[in-house]
Amino acid sequence: MFRHRPAGRFAIARRAAQFNPSAARSGCALLLLAILAGCTAAPSAPLVASDPSDPNAPTQSVRYSSVLTGYTSQRPVGPLPWRERNERVTPKGDAQ
Numbered sequence: 767m768f769r770h771r772p773a774g775r776f777a778i779a780r781r782a783a784q785f786n787p788s789a790a791r792s793g794c795a796l797l798l799l800a801i802l803a804g805c806t807a808a809p810s811a812p813l814v815a816s817d818p819s820d821p822n823a824p825t826q827s828v829r830y831s832s833v834l835t836g837y838t839s840q841r842p843v844g845p846l847p848w849r850e851r852n853e854r855v856t857p858k859g860d861a862q
Contacts, residue, residue, distance in 0.1 A: 816823035
């Protein structure tokens with residue numbers, strides 16, 4: 767009944783032996799450096815185009831395009847004979 771107790775004590779002692787204080791200090795130092803690096807000011811982004819706050823900045827001309835360009839009506843139609851529709855889409859030649 768009490769045979770599992772020494773195994774449990776061995777597992778706890780082994781776990782304590784795996785702890786490395788210098789590795790823990792190094793890990794804490796890296797974590798602190800990562801937190802401090804996150805608090806630094808972000809670098810200013812390079813401007814790809816002209817400054818948007820400049821009223822004299824050149825801009826592209828505006829052109830109008832209708833929202834309905836390319837629209838085709840999609841009204842429902844009555845059913846067509848299925849045999850003719852199938853024959854229209856079947857491959858031509860020796861595929862049969």
